[in-house]
Amino acid sequence: MLTIGTLAKRTGTKVQTIRYYETIGLMPEPERTRGGQRRYGQAELDRLSFVRHGRQLGFSLEAIRELLVLADNPSQSCVDADSIAQRQLKQVEDRIARLQVLQLELKRMISDCTHHSVADCRVLEVLRDHSECLTDHDQIGA
Protein backbone atom coordinates (compact mmCIF):
# COMPACT_ATOMS: atom_id res chain seq x y z
CA MET A 1 0.00 0.00 0.00
CA LEU A 2 1.37 3.34 -1.06
CA THR A 3 0.87 6.72 0.55
CA ILE A 4 -0.04 9.59 -1.73
CA GLY A 5 3.49 10.95 -1.37
CA THR A 6 5.06 7.70 -2.51
CA LEU A 7 2.65 7.43 -5.40
CA ALA A 8 3.54 10.99 -6.33
CA LYS A 9 7.26 10.23 -6.32
CA ARG A 10 6.85 7.00 -8.31
CA THR A 11 4.89 8.74 -11.06
CA GLY A 12 6.56 12.12 -11.08
CA THR A 13 3.32 13.82 -10.06
CA LYS A 14 2.67 16.41 -7.38
CA VAL A 15 0.55 15.31 -4.45
CA GLN A 16 -1.97 18.08 -5.12
CA THR A 17 -2.30 16.94 -8.70
CA ILE A 18 -3.29 13.45 -7.61
CA ARG A 19 -5.94 14.89 -5.30
CA TYR A 20 -7.08 17.12 -8.14
CA TYR A 21 -7.46 14.10 -10.42
CA GLU A 22 -9.58 12.51 -7.74
CA THR A 23 -11.90 15.51 -7.46
CA ILE A 24 -12.50 15.53 -11.20
CA GLY A 25 -13.13 11.78 -11.20
CA LEU A 26 -10.08 10.81 -13.22
CA MET A 27 -8.61 8.85 -10.33
CA PRO A 28 -10.87 6.69 -8.14
CA GLU A 29 -11.44 7.37 -4.49
CA PRO A 30 -8.83 5.20 -2.81
CA GLU A 31 -8.91 3.29 0.44
CA ARG A 32 -8.27 5.29 3.58
CA THR A 33 -6.55 4.57 6.87
CA ARG A 34 -8.59 4.89 10.05
CA GLY A 35 -7.16 8.42 10.33
CA GLY A 36 -8.41 9.29 6.86
CA GLN A 37 -5.19 9.17 4.84
CA ARG A 38 -5.22 7.78 1.30
CA ARG A 39 -3.62 4.44 0.48
CA TYR A 40 -3.06 3.22 -3.07
CA GLY A 41 -2.43 -0.14 -4.75
CA GLN A 42 -0.96 -1.32 -8.04
CA ALA A 43 -4.09 -0.57 -10.06
CA GLU A 44 -3.98 3.08 -9.08
CA LEU A 45 -0.26 3.27 -9.80
CA ASP A 46 -0.87 1.91 -13.29
CA ARG A 47 -3.77 4.23 -13.91
CA LEU A 48 -1.87 7.31 -12.79
CA SER A 49 1.15 6.31 -14.89
CA PHE A 50 -1.14 6.07 -17.90
CA VAL A 51 -2.60 9.49 -17.19
CA ARG A 52 0.79 11.12 -16.71
CA HIS A 53 2.21 9.56 -19.83
CA GLY A 54 -0.79 10.74 -21.79
CA ARG A 55 -0.22 14.26 -20.46
CA GLN A 56 3.45 14.11 -21.42
CA LEU A 57 2.34 13.27 -24.93
CA GLY A 58 0.09 16.32 -24.89
CA PHE A 59 -3.30 14.61 -24.59
CA SER A 60 -5.99 16.59 -22.77
CA LEU A 61 -7.46 15.12 -19.61
CA GLU A 62 -10.72 14.64 -21.53
CA ALA A 63 -8.94 12.62 -24.20
CA ILE A 64 -7.19 10.60 -21.51
CA ARG A 65 -10.49 9.95 -19.83
CA GLU A 66 -11.84 8.50 -23.08
CA LEU A 67 -8.69 6.45 -23.61
CA LEU A 68 -8.98 4.99 -20.12
CA VAL A 69 -12.53 3.82 -20.82
CA LEU A 70 -11.42 2.24 -24.08
CA ALA A 71 -8.41 0.58 -22.45
CA ASP A 72 -10.76 -1.20 -20.05
CA ASN A 73 -12.56 -3.04 -22.85
CA PRO A 74 -9.83 -5.25 -24.36
CA SER A 75 -12.04 -7.12 -26.81
CA GLN A 76 -13.27 -4.01 -28.61
CA SER A 77 -11.83 -2.60 -31.79
CA CYS A 78 -9.26 0.11 -31.21
CA VAL A 79 -10.40 2.49 -33.93
CA ASP A 80 -11.65 4.93 -31.32
CA ALA A 81 -8.34 5.00 -29.48
CA ASP A 82 -6.50 5.42 -32.74
CA SER A 83 -8.68 8.28 -33.84
CA ILE A 84 -8.09 10.09 -30.56
CA ALA A 85 -4.38 9.77 -31.21
CA GLN A 86 -4.90 10.96 -34.78
CA ARG A 87 -6.78 13.99 -33.53
CA GLN A 88 -3.97 14.71 -31.09
CA LEU A 89 -1.37 14.36 -33.84
CA LYS A 90 -3.28 16.78 -35.99
CA GLN A 91 -3.49 19.30 -33.15
CA VAL A 92 0.23 19.03 -32.58
CA GLU A 93 0.94 19.50 -36.26
CA ASP A 94 -1.34 22.52 -36.47
CA ARG A 95 0.36 24.11 -33.51
CA ILE A 96 3.78 23.48 -34.99
CA ALA A 97 2.70 25.13 -38.24
CA ARG A 98 1.29 28.15 -36.45
CA LEU A 99 4.36 28.51 -34.27
CA GLN A 100 6.62 28.33 -37.30
CA VAL A 101 4.83 31.32 -38.78
CA LEU A 102 5.49 33.23 -35.57
CA GLN A 103 9.08 32.09 -35.50
CA LEU A 104 9.68 33.51 -38.97
CA GLU A 105 7.99 36.81 -38.17
CA LEU A 106 9.90 37.22 -34.90
CA LYS A 107 13.24 36.32 -36.44
CA ARG A 108 12.68 38.82 -39.20
CA MET A 109 11.80 41.71 -36.95
CA ILE A 110 14.71 41.05 -34.62
CA SER A 111 17.27 40.75 -37.39
CA ASP A 112 15.94 43.82 -39.19
CA CYS A 113 16.46 46.00 -36.14
CA THR A 114 19.58 48.11 -35.96
CA HIS A 115 19.17 48.15 -32.16
CA HIS A 116 19.39 51.91 -31.91
CA SER A 117 16.60 53.98 -30.42
CA VAL A 118 12.99 53.16 -29.76
CA ALA A 119 12.04 55.74 -32.42
CA ASP A 120 13.30 53.48 -35.19
CA CYS A 121 13.02 50.08 -33.52
CA ARG A 122 11.96 47.53 -36.04
CA VAL A 123 10.36 45.31 -33.41
CA LEU A 124 8.06 48.07 -32.22
CA GLU A 125 7.34 49.20 -35.76
CA VAL A 126 6.15 45.77 -36.76
CA LEU A 127 4.05 45.49 -33.64
CA ARG A 128 2.39 48.80 -34.45
CA ASP A 129 1.66 47.87 -38.03
CA HIS A 130 0.70 44.42 -39.18
CA SER A 131 1.20 45.35 -42.83
CA GLU A 132 4.93 45.04 -42.06
CA CYS A 133 4.33 41.34 -41.56
CA LEU A 134 4.89 38.75 -44.26
CA THR A 135 2.09 36.49 -43.14
CA ASP A 136 -1.58 36.66 -42.27
CA HIS A 137 -1.50 35.42 -38.70
CA ASP A 138 -5.06 35.74 -37.51
CA GLN A 139 -5.65 33.56 -34.46
CA ILE A 140 -2.14 32.26 -34.23
CA GLY A 141 -0.75 33.33 -30.92
CA ALA A 142 -1.51 30.20 -28.93
Place this chain on the structure above:
Amino acid sequence: MLTIGTLAKRTGTKVQTIRYYETIGLMPEPERTRGGQRRYGQAELDRLSFVRHGRQLGFSLEAIRELLVLADNPSQSCVDADSIAQRQLKQVEDRIARLQVLQLELKRMISDCTHHSVADCRVLEVLRDHSECLTDHDQIGA
Protein backbone atom coordinates in the same frame (compact mmCIF):
# COMPACT_ATOMS: atom_id res chain seq x y z
CA MET B 1 -15.48 58.99 -31.11
CA LEU B 2 -15.93 55.25 -31.26
CA THR B 3 -18.24 53.07 -29.25
CA ILE B 4 -16.76 49.95 -27.71
CA GLY B 5 -18.52 47.84 -30.33
CA THR B 6 -17.00 49.79 -33.20
CA LEU B 7 -13.57 49.63 -31.61
CA ALA B 8 -14.04 45.90 -31.20
CA LYS B 9 -14.92 45.47 -34.87
CA ARG B 10 -12.04 47.65 -36.06
CA THR B 11 -9.48 45.66 -34.09
CA GLY B 12 -10.95 42.18 -34.32
CA THR B 13 -11.42 42.05 -30.55
CA LYS B 14 -14.43 41.00 -28.51
CA VAL B 15 -16.15 43.71 -26.52
CA GLN B 16 -15.62 41.81 -23.27
CA THR B 17 -11.93 41.51 -24.03
CA ILE B 18 -11.60 45.28 -24.28
CA ARG B 19 -13.33 45.69 -20.94
CA TYR B 20 -11.07 42.98 -19.52
CA TYR B 21 -7.98 44.87 -20.73
CA GLU B 22 -9.33 47.91 -18.95
CA THR B 23 -9.80 46.08 -15.64
CA ILE B 24 -6.21 44.80 -15.73
CA GLY B 25 -4.93 48.27 -16.59
CA LEU B 26 -3.70 47.43 -20.07
CA MET B 27 -6.17 49.83 -21.67
CA PRO B 28 -6.86 53.22 -20.07
CA GLU B 29 -10.23 54.21 -18.68
CA PRO B 30 -11.88 55.98 -21.60
CA GLU B 31 -14.25 58.92 -21.69
CA ARG B 32 -17.88 58.18 -20.98
CA THR B 33 -21.17 59.56 -22.25
CA ARG B 34 -23.53 61.10 -19.73
CA GLY B 35 -25.26 57.70 -19.64
CA GLY B 36 -21.99 55.97 -18.76
CA GLN B 37 -21.08 54.35 -22.08
CA ARG B 38 -17.43 54.22 -23.17
CA ARG B 39 -16.19 56.37 -26.05
CA TYR B 40 -12.76 55.89 -27.63
CA GLY B 41 -10.42 58.01 -29.76
CA GLN B 42 -7.50 57.34 -32.11
CA ALA B 43 -4.97 56.84 -29.31
CA GLU B 44 -6.98 53.99 -27.85
CA LEU B 45 -7.48 52.45 -31.28
CA ASP B 46 -3.72 52.48 -31.84
CA ARG B 47 -3.00 51.07 -28.42
CA LEU B 48 -5.48 48.24 -28.79
CA SER B 49 -4.17 47.41 -32.26
CA PHE B 50 -0.68 47.15 -30.78
CA VAL B 51 -1.91 44.86 -28.02
CA ARG B 52 -3.84 42.61 -30.40
CA HIS B 53 -0.96 42.38 -32.82
CA GLY B 54 1.36 41.48 -29.98
CA ARG B 55 -1.05 38.73 -28.93
CA GLN B 56 -1.22 37.42 -32.49
CA LEU B 57 2.55 37.15 -32.40
CA GLY B 58 2.28 35.14 -29.19
CA PHE B 59 3.51 37.75 -26.70
CA SER B 60 2.05 37.50 -23.21
CA LEU B 61 0.05 40.43 -21.88
CA GLU B 62 2.89 41.08 -19.42
CA ALA B 63 5.40 41.31 -22.27
CA ILE B 64 3.04 43.59 -24.17
CA ARG B 65 2.66 45.77 -21.10
CA GLU B 66 6.44 46.20 -21.01
CA LEU B 67 6.60 46.87 -24.72
CA LEU B 68 3.95 49.57 -24.42
CA VAL B 69 5.97 51.37 -21.76
CA LEU B 70 9.07 51.20 -23.93
CA ALA B 71 7.21 52.39 -27.00
CA ASP B 72 6.23 55.54 -25.12
CA ASN B 73 9.84 56.62 -24.66
CA PRO B 74 11.06 57.20 -28.22
CA SER B 75 14.50 58.55 -27.32
CA GLN B 76 15.58 55.50 -25.34
CA SER B 77 17.64 52.64 -26.68
CA CYS B 78 15.54 49.73 -27.88
CA VAL B 79 17.66 46.95 -26.42
CA ASP B 80 14.93 46.14 -23.91
CA ALA B 81 12.28 45.82 -26.58
CA ASP B 82 14.57 43.68 -28.66
CA SER B 83 15.37 41.39 -25.77
CA ILE B 84 11.68 40.87 -25.07
CA ALA B 85 11.28 39.81 -28.68
CA GLN B 86 14.34 37.58 -28.37
CA ARG B 87 12.84 35.93 -25.30
CA GLN B 88 9.60 35.39 -27.18
CA LEU B 89 11.43 33.89 -30.14
CA LYS B 90 13.24 31.51 -27.85
CA GLN B 91 9.99 30.42 -26.23
CA VAL B 92 8.46 29.80 -29.63
CA GLU B 93 11.47 27.79 -30.74
CA ASP B 94 11.46 25.72 -27.56
CA ARG B 95 7.80 24.94 -28.01
CA ILE B 96 8.31 23.93 -31.61
CA ALA B 97 11.11 21.60 -30.57
CA ARG B 98 9.01 20.01 -27.85
CA LEU B 99 6.04 19.61 -30.13
CA GLN B 100 8.17 17.98 -32.78
CA VAL B 101 9.18 15.32 -30.28
CA LEU B 102 5.50 14.66 -29.61
CA GLN B 103 4.72 14.63 -33.30
CA LEU B 104 7.29 11.90 -33.89
CA GLU B 105 6.09 9.81 -30.97
CA LEU B 106 2.44 10.11 -31.99
CA LYS B 107 3.12 9.34 -35.63
CA ARG B 108 5.07 6.26 -34.65
CA MET B 109 2.44 4.84 -32.37
CA ILE B 110 -0.33 5.44 -34.87
CA SER B 111 1.52 3.91 -37.79
CA ASP B 112 2.65 0.90 -35.73
CA CYS B 113 -0.93 0.01 -34.83
CA THR B 114 -2.62 -2.71 -36.85
CA HIS B 115 -5.97 -1.19 -35.83
CA HIS B 116 -7.37 -4.47 -34.55
CA SER B 117 -8.52 -4.89 -30.98
CA VAL B 118 -7.82 -2.84 -27.89
CA ALA B 119 -5.87 -5.81 -26.51
CA ASP B 120 -3.05 -5.27 -28.99
CA CYS B 121 -3.50 -1.56 -29.75
CA ARG B 122 -0.14 0.03 -30.17
CA VAL B 123 -1.44 3.44 -29.11
CA LEU B 124 -2.64 2.14 -25.75
CA GLU B 125 0.47 0.02 -25.28
CA VAL B 126 2.73 3.01 -25.67
CA LEU B 127 0.58 5.06 -23.32
CA ARG B 128 0.83 2.33 -20.71
CA ASP B 129 4.58 2.01 -21.01
CA HIS B 130 6.91 4.90 -21.64
CA SER B 131 9.83 2.55 -22.37
CA GLU B 132 8.12 2.02 -25.73
CA CYS B 133 8.91 5.64 -26.51
CA LEU B 134 11.97 6.72 -28.45
CA THR B 135 12.43 9.95 -26.56
CA ASP B 136 12.66 11.20 -23.00
CA HIS B 137 9.77 13.63 -22.95
CA ASP B 138 9.64 14.83 -19.38
CA GLN B 139 7.68 18.06 -19.17
CA ILE B 140 6.80 18.26 -22.80
CA GLY B 141 3.05 18.12 -23.08
CA ALA B 142 2.38 21.84 -23.21
Place this chain on the structure above:
DNA sequence: CTTGAACCTCTAGTCACTGTAGGTCCTATC
Protein backbone atom coordinates in the same frame (compact mmCIF):
# COMPACT_ATOMS: atom_id res chain seq x y z
C1' DC C 1 5.35 9.57 24.58
C1' DT C 2 7.20 12.93 21.80
C1' DT C 3 8.63 14.85 17.61
C1' DG C 4 8.14 16.30 13.00
C1' DA C 5 7.37 14.94 8.34
C1' DA C 6 3.65 13.92 5.82
C1' DC C 7 -0.96 14.01 5.50
C1' DC C 8 -5.83 16.32 5.51
C1' DT C 9 -9.56 19.96 3.70
C1' DC C 10 -10.65 24.23 1.79
C1' DT C 11 -9.83 28.22 -0.69
C1' DA C 12 -7.76 31.18 -3.96
C1' DG C 13 -4.65 32.14 -7.70
C1' DT C 14 -2.62 31.34 -12.46
C1' DC C 15 -3.45 33.01 -17.96
C1' DA C 16 -6.26 35.22 -21.15
C1' DC C 17 -10.14 35.42 -21.90
C1' DT C 18 -15.53 33.92 -22.66
C1' DG C 19 -20.32 33.62 -21.35
C1' DT C 20 -24.44 34.79 -18.86
C1' DA C 21 -27.99 37.38 -16.20
C1' DG C 22 -30.36 41.24 -15.45
C1' DG C 23 -30.60 45.70 -16.23
C1' DT C 24 -29.82 50.61 -18.79
C1' DC C 25 -28.92 53.71 -22.77
C1' DC C 26 -29.00 55.49 -27.44
C1' DT C 27 -30.94 56.41 -31.69
C1' DA C 28 -34.00 55.82 -35.41
C1' DT C 29 -38.58 55.72 -36.84
C1' DC C 30 -43.45 56.95 -36.37
Place this chain on the structure above:
DNA sequence: GATAGGACCTACAGTGACTAGAGGTTCAAG
Protein backbone atom coordinates in the same frame (compact mmCIF):
# COMPACT_ATOMS: atom_id res chain seq x y z
C1' DG D 1 -42.84 62.95 -27.98
C1' DA D 2 -43.29 57.95 -27.68
C1' DT D 3 -41.61 53.46 -28.59
C1' DA D 4 -38.78 49.64 -30.17
C1' DG D 5 -34.75 47.18 -30.12
C1' DG D 6 -29.91 46.86 -30.61
C1' DA D 7 -25.93 48.08 -28.12
C1' DC D 8 -24.32 49.08 -23.95
C1' DC D 9 -23.55 48.52 -18.62
C1' DT D 10 -21.90 45.76 -14.18
C1' DA D 11 -20.92 41.70 -11.81
C1' DC D 12 -19.95 37.19 -11.51
C1' DA D 13 -18.93 32.31 -12.92
C1' DG D 14 -16.45 29.22 -15.85
C1' DT D 15 -12.53 27.41 -18.88
C1' DG D 16 -7.86 23.81 -18.41
C1' DA D 17 -4.76 21.85 -15.69
C1' DC D 18 -2.95 22.55 -12.26
C1' DT D 19 -0.27 25.17 -8.05
C1' DA D 20 0.20 27.43 -3.55
C1' DG D 21 -1.08 28.46 0.97
C1' DA D 22 -3.38 28.36 5.61
C1' DG D 23 -4.48 25.93 9.41
C1' DG D 24 -5.16 21.69 11.40
C1' DT D 25 -4.48 16.21 12.01
C1' DT D 26 -2.12 11.65 11.62
C1' DC D 27 1.52 8.46 11.30
C1' DA D 28 5.84 6.19 12.27
C1' DA D 29 10.30 6.33 14.23
C1' DG D 30 13.04 6.84 18.28
